[in-house]
Amino acid sequence: MGPLDGLVYGFSIALLPSNLFACFVGVLVGTIVGVLPGIGPVGAMALLLPSTFAMHPATALIMLAGIYYGAMYGGSTTSILVNVPGEAGSVVTLLDGYQMTKKGRAGAALTISAVGSFVAGSLGVVGIMLAAGWLAEVAIQFGPPEYFAITLGGILLLSRLSGGSIMTAFVMVALGLALGTVGMDSISALRRFTFGSVQLAQGVELVPVIMGVYGVAEVLLLAEEGIAKAQIASVKLRELLPTREEWRRSTMPIARGSVVGFLTGLVPGPAAVLSTFIAYTVEKRMSKTPEKFGTGMIEGVAGPEAANNGATAGAMVPLLSLGIPFSPATAILLGALVVHGLQPGPLMISQRPEVFWGFVASMYIGNLMLLILNLPLVGVFVTVLRLPQHLLATLVLLLCLVGAFSLSNSFLDLWVLVIFGVFGYALRKLKVDPSPMVVALVLGPMMEKTLRQALFLTRGSVVDLVARPLSATILILAAAALFGPPLVRLVRGRRVAKVPSGG
């Protein structure tokens, strides 16, 4: 099935009433969690995962992905109006977005942000259609050594890109890999690190871990503040229209942000966040007046807001074509598909076209819904911010508890949620990103399985394992990304030291 035939078929799936409704619920919930500071899309996706168990896999994927990209739209609203990022992907938006609000141009910033997100989201779906199909065809040739190289390279790259010290990121990776070994060994069926617990034989469930480190931890941070209410600027409908000059200045940043975002999404790491910083830097470098950035430049809103939506689309490519999630959000989507007995990967596009193409088509519809929801109804979403934070925090905690229990009616999952909630809170206080741990927990079992299969195949030859063309290329690229920057700094430092100080 070619991309156009696939898309037509996909629309016939996505336009089914149940899928349209799931898409609407997903983007609506996504917008709300995006607007609310402290509650991110990953926590919300984990929270709603159990409610998708009874759905068709395509419907479940449509709803959960809607939350992910919907949050990128909602996050900008809070950044622009309140000077607080609604979610991590909108941190950069507040630099110029809030300055525009102070100048009375909040409406224009919101409109450009929504249109930029829509354009990038729609272009990103074209990218998925083209790249995922091509990559899936290539990936059919992959064997265990290639998959091992991709998972190892992915984890190494993520450690480099997750921010903070690389040693801390590696500690988080080690923790995630170790957690991934708990439970029954997939090859010999031997129980490992279960301490006699029958429930632990199934391994550490991903969803309570994610709910803990992203949901409970964030709520504990909110609890620190007690009763707090945000100061919100009001926006009237007639103020939403940007001037002709603002449209003109935003066109190219939106186009560049879309491309930057999509490409960043293909790489392991916190793509939605990273892409906004890259897009902002690109816009600043391209500008004739870079010194004005941070004072209310529309380019500083348009580029990053397009980028974070492009990145959410890009992140779907490795998930759908290789079956490998490179971020916590796509790990949840993988979890949702696995629960339904589907294994994303090169064969999914041909064997379950209704899931792949239905999902792709739904992203066009979802982006259109978001554009309609986010412009005229911006005032409605902003009222969510007026809800007392402590009430919201308590209700989210209760939903996390009942959500974790309902996954498999297990008390163990409740304890996992609480333990990782407290651990995630401690990580936040230490400014440590938990993403490497979460991604390593997902990729670890895959890495172990492919490593052991590859060693069987190569009769224990490590050289054969890493010397195959694709494995070698991936590992060299990952090593270059990992060790290149510190080596460059070292060489520069020595050069500077050799130059005699003047005076």
Added chain:
Amino acid sequence: MLARVVPLVLFGAAGVYLVLALRLPFGAIERPGAGFYPVLVAVFAIVVAAGATVSAFRNAPTAETDAVGLDAASRRRVVISVVALVAFCLGLPWIGYPAAAFAFVAVVLRYLGSGWTAALLAGALSAAGSYGLFAVLLDVPLPSGPW
């Protein structure tokens, strides 16, 4: 302080993990057993935890790494929330979901700053609402307790 204690604890945990991993069948490199990969992970964990510990002790604590201090009221709110979470997990099998949810919401809200009336009302509404949604509509078998 915490920035130094955490890597030390992780270093110790990595050591324990290695000991447990070594008890599993290692196999051989051409036929790796169930313990092969955990041993590799344990060695990696020990090396990086040692590196993080050395780095934490070498570098003077910065304002950023030490920014974990909270005022007494904030600390109390966080501790109460965590204690309530633990109490919920302990109480759920015995008193059932509706009672545990009611008590959880009422206590947390009260200590986060609501009055008793609002806290009790919110507790009752949220317990009834979430029980109706999950147990009745979504058929999740939530423990109902002795009642």
